[in-house]
Amino acid sequence: MKVLMFGWEFPPHISGGLGTACYGLVKGLAHYNQDIIFVVPKLWGDEEPLADFVNASDVSIDYRERKFKKIWKNLTYLEVSSFLVPYLGPEEYKKFTDYAIHDRTDVDESIFTTKYEFSGKYGKNLMEEVSRYALTAAQIARDRDDFEIIHAHDWLSFPAGIAAKEISGKPLVAHVHATEFDRSGQSVNRPVYDIEKAGMEAADHVLAVSQLTKNIIINKYGIPAEKVSVLHNAVLDASIIKSKYNKKVPEKIVTFLGRITFQKGPEYFVEAAKKVLDRDPNVRFVMAGSGDLLNRMIDRVAELRMASKFHFTGFLKGDDVDHMYAISDVYVMPSVSEPFGISPLEAVRHNTPVIISKQSGVAEVLVNAIKIDFWDIDAMADSIFALLHYDGISRMFKEMGSQELKKLKWEHVAAKLVTVYEKTLSTRP
């Protein structure tokens, strides 16, 4: 089968989990000899040649095509001055928009040049790029008719998916990796929500990364349940990592690793840490990462007088991430809303027992983990204490966890995806 796939980023140039998931999926599909045309706004040239990559920045648009005008008309609502950056918390977002409002250049002329250099980032011209990406998608769909199905990843490429469907008449699969409700809680950005909803409605089938996300799609976007399938993420490599990096402190280490934003629930980790430290001072807590709630967390840790046992590392990259997993005795992911959440699986690869919130998609696939409600700091503290002190349970998790990982392969995900493609094609009128 030949698939025309629209993404926003692809490894090695990624800034979020979306690129990693696309990579895993494409790799899994290659296993089943599926041909993929993978379109990204900007190619860097050092991507692994797993698919027929198309660089949207290289596509010229032919404005004599009348159909494009219609697409453009439907897209113009994106041009309202909305400065949207995904994965930003409310405070950072505000800072960003304040800046962008004073720094905005008019977009019209650049949109109607025949070529457009995408940044492929989540920058201030994001909405402009999303619109332009859709136009490029229309051109690609007209130029190449050698595909049978269209697959678009997350809202950034939904307009592209819709446009490609309109030009080609081929069915569209909309893949939801995260919703606006996960990113922004209750303060949803309307234009993004509208794009997400339009994408899911225009799609012939919708994929959700977890049952949790499927429920949001049904309840908040009004998509009928039978149109939505769950397609869990997997791990690229299920092998256990034996790190040579040694811990240098005598105490056990409990780690939070991720963006320090509302979505990730850092404050619950801080409160649970206090409860554990009151009982057992021989533990160190580490909050690794950066985000708009960082300073508030530091204040709270100081206020609770536990800063000599609670550490902040700032944003970690490269080897430091692996080192952090390696020296952790317990990994906690207390996300308030996590469509999937790949990091606990990384922790398992380092033989670190994990505690995850029930409000995460990964809780649906990982059996050998302690699952708690993100808000239940007593349960979180209990679990941390248990994993630190009762060797039996952590030993069991270590053994079972690594067994479990082997079942979470992208090949299995791809197999399921192929059946979704086939079903979508066969049920078309």
Added chain:
Amino acid sequence: MRTICFYFQVHQPYRLKPYRFFDIGEDHYYWDDFLNRSVIRKVAQKCYLPMNALLLELIQKHHGAFKVTFSFSGTFMDQLEAYAPDVLESFQRLVATGQVELLNETYGHSLAALKSKEEFAGMVKQHQDKIKQLFNGYQPKVFRNTELIYSDKIGAMVADLGYKGILTEGAKHVLGWKSPNYVYQNSINPDLKVLLKNFRLSDDIAFRFSNKTWEDYPLTTDKFINWINAIPQSEQVLNLFMDYETFGEHQWAETGIFDFMRALPEAVFKHTNFGFSTPSEVIDKVPAVSPIHVPIPISWADEERDLTAWLGNDLQDEAFDRLYELEAMVKKTKDPDLMRDWNYLQTSDHFYYMCTKFFSDGDIHSYFSPYDTPYDAFINYMNVLSDFVLRVKGKVKGLEKA
């Protein structure tokens, strides 16, 4: 006898290097040698060397009539020995003229006076020894606490250590209608005389000298002489206390600060009935008028003249408490490396960097801070402190076994 008393504070902290969580338990060296050395060298060129030369010139020119007073923090003297022996020599030359008085303070420029009498006394003793060693057996008789922090209790503690006087801020909320231009006494122990900074005239030089939005800009010697002459005849002492870095560093040479100072002594002799004295001369010659009551500690910092630049927010209080709970254990180790780090970690500047009073005095704070935010300062300090705790505990455990 009407007199001006010039006192200059000379202090540099040992700034911490960026110390990450991963360094805890492994890297036991905390200090940013490169940064500390560059700061000392930069300030030496802009301030210490030219200002020392100017003071020497003035002292020689006025044949014993012009005098100044210094207080050097221990962390400053240690850094002079390491990075700027030329500056140390020029200070030694100044002291050798006999027209320069030196004060004692806490070695680590610490806030120990607020926390531990024992640690405070220990740091004072250490400072006495260092001054003696570097300045030909010199023995100060007057005391200056970190950032001029003073309260009745601190005063009594200082009197117990044998000092006859102490310097502090002439804080408005303490003085009320009273004038700073008299000698006062500690309210617990009247043997300890208290000299108060005239903050208006001191800060005219130290802070406002080059401020173009100030209505009295530019400050000329004539103008300053007029203000001195406006002081009522009954008021005897004008205490001009300031950071030494005022000259050439906070106020650059281009502002004319050196020319102002060069002209000032002669103008004072010619146009006023003031002379120049050091604190111990003032204390010996001018009788005290009354006790001064300072139940709550004051300092010379910020608009509030209180302790909030160093203590009071959660970051500062947490760091401060975690540090001082180690005191007994550190002393048990008697380990020279640990003692040195313990000393340098107490320097008030570390807590100053954690101050979150952004809006009123934030610009002054950020000028002096090597960190982007108080949060960065806190994290870095706590990482270092965590490693320090591990070392101290390890050492104590080792001693107990032995």
